[in-house]
Amino acid sequence: MTNNLILVVFAIAGFCTASCVTVAPVHGNYEKAGMLGKGNLELSGNYSHYVAGAEGNSEPVNNNIGVRAGIGLSDKIDLKIRYEKLMPVASEPDAKFKANYFSLVPKFNFVQNKLSLFVPLSMYRFKVESAYGNSKSTTYSIAPHIIHTFTAKSNQVDFSTSFNLEYLFNADDNAGNNFLMGLNVGAGFSNDLRKWAIRPEIGYLFDPSESGHVWNFGVGLQVILPTSKKSTIH
Numbered sequence: 001m002t003n004n005l006i007l008v009v010f011a012i013a014g015f016c017t018a019s020c021v022t023v024a025p026v027h028g029n030y031e032k033a034g035m036l037g038k039g040n041l042e043l044s045g046n047y048s049h050y051v052a053g054a055e056g057n058s059e060p061v062n063n064n065i066g067v068r069a070g071i072g073l074s075d076k077i078d079l080k081i082r083y084e085k086l087m088p089v090a091s092e093p094d095a096k097f098k099a100n101y102f103s104l105v106p107k108f109n110f111v112q113n114k115l116s117l118f119v120p121l122s123m124y125r126f127k128v129e130s131a132y133g134n135s136k137s138t139t140y141s142i143a144p145h146i147i148h149t150f151t152a153k154s155n156q157v158d159f160s161t162s163f164n165l166e167y168l169f170n171a172d173d174n175a176g177n178n179f180l181m182g183l184n185v186g187a188g189f190s191n192d193l194r195k196w197a198i199r200p201e202i203g204y205l206f207d208p209s210e211s212g213h214v215w216n217f218g219v220g221l222q223v224i225l226p227t228s229k230k231s232t233i234h
Contacts, residue, residue: 022061023050023062023099023224024050024052024062024090024205025168026066027182027214028058028064028201028216028220029162029184029186030046030068030199030201030220031145031149031160031162031199032147032151032188033147034149034158034193034220035072035076035116036209036234037076039227040071040072041069041070041071041227042069042070042080042226042234043222044067044069044220044222046218046219047130047219048066048084048212048216049216049218050064050065053213054213061090062088062089063087063089064086065087067084068072068080068082068084075234076109077107077109079106079108080104080107080159081102082102082120083100084101086099086101086102090105094130095130096130097128098127099124099127101124101125103122104122105118105120105225107119115133115147117144117147119143121142122143123138123139126139131172133210135218137170142166146164147161147162155192156189156191157189158197159187159192160184160185160186161167161183161184161185162183162186163181163182165180166178166179166181167181179207180207181205181206181207182203182205183204184202184203187200187201194234195223195233196221198219198221198222199222200218200219201218202217203217
């Protein structure tokens with residue numbers, strides 16, 4: 001295994017030929033507690049950078065590019081789909097590594113504009129092509145998040161904090177299962193948060209039974225498209 005790639009606990013793409021490729025699980029959200037409103041649509045994109053650390057050492061592990069689309073099923077329930085491409089910072093010169101993330105994300109509101117729960121139901125698909133042969137693997141994830149948002153009266157700035165649990169389980173024997181915990185802090189900036197927002201975010205993900213951890217940093221762009229004049233965006 002490549003000595004420079006620490007945090008083996010997060011090697012959810014544990015393909016070993018002459019070495020392994022390590023990527024961190026998707027953890028950036030670029031969300032707020034407010035809902036889309038019945039019938040309204042969301043389109044968003046994001047860039048994330050992940051840094052893994054253990055025992056005082058740290059190094060970048062992957063960069064992600066993602067997109068998301070959503071619809072308000074009611075004033076209390078949204079449904080979103082998400083895709084991210086995971087790009088490892090360190091990879092083997094004689095191997096081609098592909099990692100893709102797909103997620104279905106139901107979201108439920110408890111306190112209007114302030115407190116919500118969203119539960120990404122996700123799948124990672126990994127593929128390695130090398131002189132040693134080709135390998136494929138699938139990892140599944142369920143990651144409930146509780147998110148709280150404070151919104152300024154001007155409706156031009158908001159601040160969000162979220163806490164999550166995540167369980168990663170594998171469809172084959174390439175890697176073990178992991179139970180993780182995480183925190184995210186994000187913000188939204190706009191001239192009208194009901195229509196669009198730029199969302200910077202920082203997050204921390206860790207395995208409570210191990211010493212390793214991952215920091216994620218990124219920024220997202222969220223656009224909300226009302227479908228009728230009667231729709232209410234929170």
